[in-house]
Amino acid sequence: MKRRSFLGAALGSCALPLAARAATTGRVVVVGGGWGGLAAARHLRELAPQLDVTLIDRQPEFWSQPLSNRWLVGLAKSEWLQHDTRRAAQRFGYRFVAAEVGGIDRQRREVATAAGKFPYDWLVLAVGIREDFSAWYGVDRDSATHTRRRFPSAFPAGRDHLALKVKLEAFRGGDLVMTIPPMPYRCPPAPYERAGLIAWWLKTRNIKGRLVVLDPNLPVISFDRIFRDAYRDQITYLPQARIKSLDPFKRRIVTDFDTVDFSDAILMPPQQAADLVWDSGLIGTGTDGKPSGWAACDPVTLNAADDERVFLVGDLLDKVSPLFGQYPKTGQLAATLGRIAAVQIAARAAGTTAERLLPESTCYVINRPEPRELTRIETSYRWRGDGVIQQTARQQYDPQAGDADLDWARRWFAELLGSAG
Numbered sequence: 155m156k157r158r159s160f161l162g163a164a165l166g167s168c169a170l171p172l173a174a175r176a177a178t179t180g181r182v183v184v185v186g187g188g189w190g191g192l193a194a195a196r197h198l199r200e201l202a203p204q205l206d207v208t209l210i211d212r213q214p215e216f217w218s219q220p221l222s223n224r225w226l227v228g229l230a231k232s233e234w235l236q237h238d239t240r241r242a243a244q245r246f247g248y249r250f251v252a253a254e255v256g257g258i259d260r261q262r263r264e265v266a267t268a269a270g271k272f273p274y275d276w277l278v279l280a281v282g283i284r285e286d287f288s289a290w291y292g293v294d295r296d297s298a299t300h301t302r303r304r305f306p307s308a309f310p311a312g313r314d315h316l317a318l319k320v321k322l323e324a325f326r327g328g329d330l331v332m333t334i335p336p337m338p339y340r341c342p343p344a345p346y347e348r349a350g351l352i353a354w355w356l357k358t359r360n361i362k363g364r365l366v367v368l369d370p371n372l373p374v375i376s377f378d379r380i381f382r383d384a385y386r387d388q389i390t391y392l393p394q395a396r397i398k399s400l401d402p403f404k405r406r407i408v409t410d411f412d413t414v415d416f417s418d419a420i421l422m423p424p425q426q427a428a429d430l431v432w433d434s435g436l437i438g439t440g441t442d443g444k445p446s447g448w449a450a451c452d453p454v455t456l457n458a459a460d461d462e463r464v465f466l467v468g469d470l471l472d473k474v475s476p477l478f479g480q481y482p483k484t485g486q487l488a489a490t491l492g493r494i495a496a497v498q499i500a501a502r503a504a505g506t507t508a509e510r511l512l513p514e515s516t517c518y519v520i521n522r523p524e525p526r527e528l529t530r531i532e533t534s535y536r537w538r539g540d541g542v543i544q545q546t547a548r549q550q551y552d553p554q555a556g557d558a559d560l561d562w563a564r565r566w567f568a569e570l571l572g573s574a575g
């Protein structure tokens with residue numbers, strides 16, 4: 155061995171900074187194969203093909219929440235809702251492991267699953283949300299389990315969509331209650347869109363039932379108007395209805411103003427970042443000094459507050475700006491954050507600094523299915539001179555939108571899964 159190459163080999167094995175060594179041996183583990191995680195895995199393969207990328211999700215399939223309300227009332231095909239993650243992994247060339255992640259050892263940089271342990275140099279955490287039943291039931295686990303089984307919201311991504319559809323198809327009349335979570339929660343217009351579509355379903359099938367919507371938030375004027383104009387006999391909308399107590403066995407809800415008995419329900423409790431974020435010690439602190447419920451991150455790098463090896467992506471994020479607080483919790487926003495995390499990791503692996511990037515979001519909401527009226531909500535971001543993130547939001551009503559929501563979703567399925575579904 156010549157002296158020069160010997161030195162090079164010696165440096166390569168122990169003296170180079172870790173980022174440079176990782177250029178050939180880096181391992182990235184992405185936990186969560188939803189919008190954020192799929193985007194991160196796909197872009198990592200493209201931006202840093204030398205890295206070993208493993209995506210882990212407890213579910214073997216990706217369930218799209220966008221289009222799910224349409225699908226619920228028979229206005230979208232099942233193949234647009236449910237996609238095989240393994241096939242996406244094959245198309246893009248990363249490894250997919252279908253397993254529950256039970257814990258993350260951040261000291262050892264290791265992810266523990268039932269399928270074994272996965273060491274990482276960089277970890278992307280994109281595990282979405284959990285539902286906080288303790289806000290309703292305290293430590294009463296029976297009520298929480300019963301609610302999850304009998305009255306699922308289908309707001310965490312997964313098979314609960316199927317249970318919800320069966321519930322709707324079996325509904326023959328009576329009061330169907332839907333509770334809306336307090337802000338912040340995933341896709342703020344989604345519960346109202348779902349309410350309007352269920353009302354349309356009841357109306358067009360001539361079902362003598364009523365949807366009672368209990369909303370702890372201020373009234374959403376545009377939907378309030380639609381509910382009154384188009385579905386007066388199908389919806390009772392009660393804004394600013396804070397739940398004081400809920401008995402899922404007796405099927406009774408008490409709010410500040412009313413007592414509501416129901417024959418069936420879609421119950422959406424408050425939301426927080428998913429369990430794994432809590433278990434990994436990544437939850438931020440609110441202004442009151444208590445846990446904020448969401449993951450604290452550096453808004454530029456997406457790194458966890460105290461861990462440069464961990465990147466946080468998607469709906470789990472806490473506030474990123476003093477001007478608007480949290481990013482809206484939407485699929486496109488999660489996916490563009492996933493790409494930003496991939497850019498950051500690729501730069502670290504190459505020993506360089508990544509450019510500062512910001513996400514974006516477009517979200518379509520169905521106001522009425524017949525004739526199809528949509529609202530398109532766009533948010534974009536830019537850096538203010540002092541480094542604070544500014545948000546611009548635009549809302550555009552389209553009375554002749556056709557299938558713009560479907561076209562948008564299929565473009566994103568192609569981006570995330572390599573197939574439009």
Ligand SMILES: Cc1cc2nc3c(=O)[nH]c(=O)nc-3n(C[C@H](O)[C@H](O)[C@H](O)COP(=O)(O)OP(=O)(O)OC[C@H]3O[C@@H](n4cnc5c(N)ncnc54)[C@H](O)[C@@H]3O)c2cc1C
Pocket residue numbers: 185186187188189190191210211212213218219220221222223253254255256280281282283308309310311340341344345428430467468469470483484485486487488516517518
């Ligand atoms: C009804 C509805 C309609 C919506 N419509 C739209 C829309 O039209 N447009 C839009 O942009 N957004 C929409 N959204 C919002 C969008 O679905 C979310 O913003 C998006 O799913 C967030 O992506 P994420 O990657 O953060 O989380 P998710 O997509 O929820 O992915 C998280 C993944 O992590 C996995 N996971 C969690 N914990 C573990 C663990 N311990 N081990 C292994 N795996 C784990 C889960 O299985 C899941 O697959 C809608 C949401 C709902 C509920």
